[in-house]
Amino acid sequence: xxxxxxxxxxxxxxxxxxxxxxxxxxxxxxxxxxxxxxxxxxxxxxxxxxxxxxxxxxxxxxxxxxxxxxxxxxxxxxxxxxxxxxxxxxxxxxxxxxxxxxxxxxxxxxxxxxxxxxxxxxxxxxxxxxxxxxxxxxxxxxxxxxxxxxxxxxxxxxxxxxxxxxxxxxxxxx
Amino acid sequence: xxxxxxxxxxxxxxxxxxxxxxxxxxxxxxxxxxxxxxxxxxxxxxxxxxxxxxxxxxxxxxxxxxxxxxxxxxxxxxxxxxxxxxxxxxxxxxxxxxxxxxxxxxxxxxxxxxxxxxxxxxxxxxxxxxxxxxxxxxxxxxxxxxxxxxxxxxxxxxxxxxxxxxxxxxxxxxxxxxxxxxxxxxxxxxxxxxxxxxxxxxxxxxxxxxxxxxxxxxxxxxxxxxxxxxxxxxxxxxxxxxxxxxxxxxxxxxxxxxxxxxxxxxxxxxxxxxxxxxxxxxxxxxxxxxxxxxxxxxxxxxxxxxxxxxxxxxxxxxxxxxxxxxxxxxxxxxxxxxxxxxxxxxxxxxxxxxxxxxxxxxxxxxxxxxxxxxxxxxxxxxxxxxxxxxxxxxxxxxxxxxxxxxxxxxxxxxxxxx
Numbered sequence: 001x002x003x004x005x006x007x008x009x010x011x012x013x014x015x016x017x018x019x020x021x022x023x024x025x026x027x028x029x030x031x032x033x034x035x036x037x038x039x040x041x042x043x044x045x046x047x048x049x050x051x052x053x054x055x056x057x058x059x060x061x062x063x064x065x066x067x068x069x070x071x072x073x074x075x076x077x078x079x080x081x082x083x084x085x086x087x088x089x090x091x092x093x094x095x096x097x098x099x100x101x102x103x104x105x106x107x108x109x110x111x112x113x114x115x116x117x118x119x120x121x122x123x124x125x126x127x128x129x130x131x132x133x134x135x136x137x138x139x140x141x142x143x144x145x146x147x148x149x150x151x152x153x154x155x156x157x158x159x160x161x162x163x164x165x166x167x168x169x170x171x172x173x174x
Numbered sequence: 175x176x177x178x179x180x181x182x183x184x185x186x187x188x189x190x191x192x193x194x195x196x197x198x199x200x201x202x203x204x205x206x207x208x209x210x211x212x213x214x215x216x217x218x219x220x221x222x223x224x225x226x227x228x229x230x231x232x233x234x235x236x237x238x239x240x241x242x243x244x245x246x247x248x249x250x251x252x253x254x255x256x257x258x259x260x261x262x263x264x265x266x267x268x269x270x271x272x273x274x275x276x277x278x279x280x281x282x283x284x285x286x287x288x289x290x291x292x293x294x295x296x297x298x299x300x301x302x303x304x305x306x307x308x309x310x311x312x313x314x315x316x317x318x319x320x321x322x323x324x325x326x327x328x329x330x331x332x333x334x335x336x337x338x339x340x341x342x343x344x345x346x347x348x349x350x351x352x353x354x355x356x357x358x359x360x361x362x363x364x365x366x367x368x369x370x371x372x373x374x375x376x377x378x379x380x381x382x383x384x385x386x387x388x389x390x391x392x393x394x395x396x397x398x399x400x401x402x403x404x405x406x407x408x409x410x411x412x413x414x415x416x417x418x419x420x421x422x423x424x425x426x427x428x429x430x431x432x433x434x435x436x437x438x439x440x441x442x443x444x445x446x447x448x449x450x451x452x453x454x455x456x457x458x459x460x461x462x463x464x465x466x467x468x469x470x471x472x473x474x475x476x477x478x479x480x481x482x483x484x485x486x487x488x489x490x491x492x493x494x495x496x497x498x499x500x501x502x503x504x505x506x507x508x509x510x511x512x513x514x515x516x517x518x519x520x521x522x523x524x525x526x527x528x529x530x531x532x533x534x535x536x537x538x539x540x541x542x543x544x545x546x547x548x549x550x551x552x553x554x555x556x557x558x559x560x561x562x563x564x565x566x567x568x569x570x571x572x573x574x575x576x577x578x579x580x581x582x583x584x585x586x587x588x589x590x591x592x
Contacts, residue, residue: 022438023434023435023437023438024434026434026437026438026441027433027434027437030230030234030437033227033231034231034234034414034415034418037227037231037407037408037410037411037414038411038412038414038415040408041404041408041411041412044408055224058227059221059222059223059224059226060221062220062221062226062229062448063218063220065230065441065444065445065448066220066226066230066444066448066449066452067445067449068445069230069441069442069443069444069445069448069449070192070445070446070448070449071445072438072441072442072445073442073445073446073449078442078443078446079190079191079446080190080191080446080447080450080500080503081185081188081189081191082185082188082191082498082499082503082543083186083187083543084186084542084543085183085186085187086187086188097187097188100184100187101184101187104184104189104193104197105189105190105193108193108196108197108200109196111196111200111210112196112213112214112217115200115210115213115214116214116217118211118214119211119214119218122211139221140218143217144214
């Protein structure tokens with residue numbers, strides 16, 4: 001086998017970069033969360049009280065971890081689902097169902113991204129603040145960003161359902 | 175109505191649940207003329223629920239534990255302690271699986287981490303392959319009733335009941351399910367009571383020395399939570415730091431360079447769970463606005479008058495749900511609707527949580543989607559059908575335990591302070 005990649009295609013620098021970025025951000029958020037939460041426990045046990053802003057910061061970190069995790073879950077295609085029928089469908093119908101399902105997921109994510117964007121814009125207009133005097137919109141911005149990326153992920157994955165349909169000549173080393 | 179049917183079809187075809195619930199919430203709010211920014215505002219509620227902190231922390235700690243050889247040490251220690259009993263190895267399986275599942279939150283890693291160790295050992299000790307397959311598969315979801323189980327935490331958040339009470343209420347029912355399985359193991363293997371090994375202090379000492387760093391963990395975490403010294407999220411923070419220090423620095427079984435991958439795997443699960451939790455905050459809010467729970471109460475009370483029939487129906491319904499929904503999805507979708515109905519029949523919300531999680535534990539074993547069936551089939555290289563058949567007697571035993579838990583509320587509520 002001279003062909004190294006079974007798909008006949010490099011997994012792509014964008015894919016590697018995206019995955020690396022997700023992993024790095026997730027690790028940064030999670031370890032910040034662990035450090036801060038542990039500090040709070042020590043402070044409470046030793047001095048009877050923690051840092052005032054830490055609890056709010058921890059809640060924001062949980063939101064970021066959740067949304068970054070959701071973005072990563074879309075890349076790995078492991079969102080919770082039921083999937084009872086599609087395994088009983090014959091090949092062509094199954095592909096059609098997969099396309100429909102991904103379009104639907106992309107559509108809902110896009111609508112959620114749009115209204116999240118409006119939510120963030122309004123919050124910016126009103127000058128909402130978190131953690132003392134930080135602008136809330138900067139922290140809330142993860143919502144539209146995440147839903148937009150998730151929508152993109154489902155659209156970008158659409159072509160996979162068609163590829164297996166193509167004649168094999170495209171990747172044939174002949 | 176048409177939109178509802180279309181969404182049901184899409185769900186059955188495998189659309190991600192967050193999109194289904196999200197579409198439901200968006201459509202509902204749009205129809206009643208509410209500005210749709212209400213949906214992201216509800217999702218932002220993730221950042222306004224302090225207890226959620228426990229979920230990423232415990233999940234990550236569980237993933238790190240399952241990457242280390244903690245499972246092997248746990249099996250060795252319990253084999254040294256109770257392996258000499260007749261049928262001892264089967265009981266080792268039940269006990270270690272429960273403890274490990276409680277700490278890893280029911281994501282299916284127990285079968286991979288512990289089942290893989292026990293399967294060959296059990297077969298070698300003379301248990302039939304089919305029995306072993308069933309035992310390992312069904313033990314893989316035991317323990318979800320013990321602290322710090324994720325499903326109980328999530329139930330507490332959704333139902334707005336004290337998580338400490340839920341943890342206390344889960345103890346007796348959890349032990350009951352363990353005993354039911356252990357008793358079944360003894361009964362089925364009357365003729366094979368060859369003990370695993372002679373009891374030996376030397377082996378006990380060696381096993382303790384080997385796991386000396388991990389032994390304090392359950393004591394600190396469970397003691398801390400059950401005694402009320404730690405809040406649940408504090409216990410989670412302690413667990414994570416402790417597990418990282420022990421597995422990465424002391425045992426050096428989880429090198430730092432592996433951590434980013436473990437972070438990703440665990441946070442993908444957390445993201446999936448919290449996303450549907452956040453979105454379902456919105457859909458629940460809409461359903462309450464639309465008085466769906468009231469309609470459901472009227473529908474049910476017009477047909478069912480007494481608590482006993484209601485509870486029977488409830489368990490049957492949950493088993494059905496368990497066949498098609500994973501426990502986390504079922505929690506966010508079903509609990510908000512079921513809770514007011516159950517309260518109408520005088521079911522205590524804490525008791526309801528225990529019924530829910532105990533029944534959904536069985537859901538892990540039910541075809542067509544039961545997670546444990548597929549993990550076992552994959553891990554032990556057996557057809558899913560064979561795993562199903564092997565697991566069937568265990569399901570029936572656990573079902574008896576679930577019915578006891580359902581109809582004897584004192585099992586759950588006796589330990590809970592009023």
